[in-house]
Amino acid sequence: MIWRLRYLSIAIIVTAGLTAGCQTPAQPTGPTVERVNAGSDADRDLLWEAACDTLRRSAFKLDREDRANGVITTHSETAAQGFELWRPQPQPAYYWVESNLQTIQRRVTIHIAADPAETDKADEQLVDVKVERFRYRLPERQVDNAAGALRIFSGDAPATSGRSEKPSESSYWIAMGRDEPMEWSLLTKILQRYQGSDAEP
Numbered sequence: 001m002i003w004r005l006r007y008l009s010i011a012i013i014v015t016a017g018l019t020a021g022c023q024t025p026a027q028p029t030g031p032t033v034e035r036v037n038a039g040s041d042a043d044r045d046l047l048w049e050a051a052c053d054t055l056r057r058s059a060f061k062l063d064r065e066d067r068a069n070g071v072i073t074t075h076s077e078t079a080a081q082g083f084e085l086w087r088p089q090p091q092p093a094y095y096w097v098e099s100n101l102q103t104i105q106r107r108v109t110i111h112i113a114a115d116p117a118e119t120d121k122a123d124e125q126l127v128d129v130k131v132e133r134f135r136y137r138l139p140e141r142q143v144d145n146a147a148g149a150l151r152i153f154s155g156d157a158p159a160t161s162g163r164s165e166k167p168s169e170s171s172y173w174i175a176m177g178r179d180e181p182m183e184w185s186l187l188t189k190i191l192q193r194y195q196g197s198d199a200e201p
Contacts, residue, residue, distance in 0.1 A: 024094055025092060025094060025095070025180065025181065027177050027178065027180075028178055028180040028183075031128050031130070032128065032129045032130065032180060032183035032184055032187055033126055033127065033128040033129070033187075034126075034127050034187055034191060035115070035124050035125070035126060035127075036124065036125045036126075036127055036191065036194065037123060037124060038123070038124070038125045038194075039123030039124075044112075044125065046194055047112060047125060047127070047190075047194050048067065048072075048112060050190050050191075050193040050194035051072055051110050051112060051127070051190050052065065052072060053193060054186060054189045054190045054193055055072070055074055055108060055110075055186070057189075058088055058186060058189070059077060059080075059087050059088055060074040060075070060077055060108055061074060061075045061077065062074055062075075063075045069113075070111055070112045070113035071109065071110070071111055072108075072109070072110040072112070073107070073108070073109050073110075074107055074108045074109075075107070076105040076106065076107045076134065076173075077105060077106055077107075078103060078104070078105050079095070079098075079099035079104040079105065079106060080099065081099060081100050082096070082100050090104075090179075090182075091181050091182070091185070092181060095179065095181070102135055102136065103135070103136035104133060104134070104135055104136075104176075105133070105134045105136070105173065106131055106132065106133055106134075106179060106182065107131070107132045107134070108129070108130070108131050108132075108186065109129075109130045109132070110127065110128065110129050110130075110186075110190075111126070111127075111128040111130075112125055112126070112127050112128075113125065113126060114126070127187060127190060127191070129183045129184075129186050129187045129190070130178060130183065131178055131179040131180075131182045131183045131186070132175065132177075132178060132179075133175075133176040133177060133178065133179050134173040134174060134175055134176060135173065135174045135176050136171065136173060136174075137171060137172050137173065137174050138171045
């Protein structure tokens with residue numbers, strides 16, 4: 001009887017923890033930005049390389065490096081699923097569950113520039129990190145016989161409208177807002193790498 005109560009208590013605690021951790025994260029109300037002391041050209045080069053290196057180590061492929069405008073962008077990357085232990089897993093638990101149930105992509109944009117409102121602080125740079133989330137949307141396929149079930153993953157499977165449509169023609173991505181936990185994680189890693197620390201946050 002006692003061991004049953006113990007197992008029941010453990011189950012309640014685990015369930016409560018998972019429920020609390022799987023709540024939808026609130027959308028950020030402001031930018032994810034930090035001021036960095038980078039007065040010389042060499043310091044600004046190191047800061048730029050720290051941002052690019054952090055993105056590469058976080059499994060993102062660089063798309064654009066615009067030094068003149070201080071903009072770094074990445075290609076959209078599909079979030080890791082639970083079995084892909086060699087890739088960074090989405091955090092918190094809600095995003096982890098989401099990426100295992102749906103196809104989710106993330107795209108990063110980093111701005112590195114002096115604050116236009118602080119003209120007297122030329123030795124400071126603002127590092128602004130933005131991570132956008134997108135969900136893959138494919139119109140529902142119509143399956144009314146065994147042959148249709150076999151063709152459901154091909155371009156021959158008709159949609160609910162009755163027309164045969166290729167996934168590449170009818171699919172699209174839905175914007176789902178920003179991923180603030182990943183923004184702060186990337187920003188922390190950039191600052192640590194810029195300051196010469198090899199330790200991961």
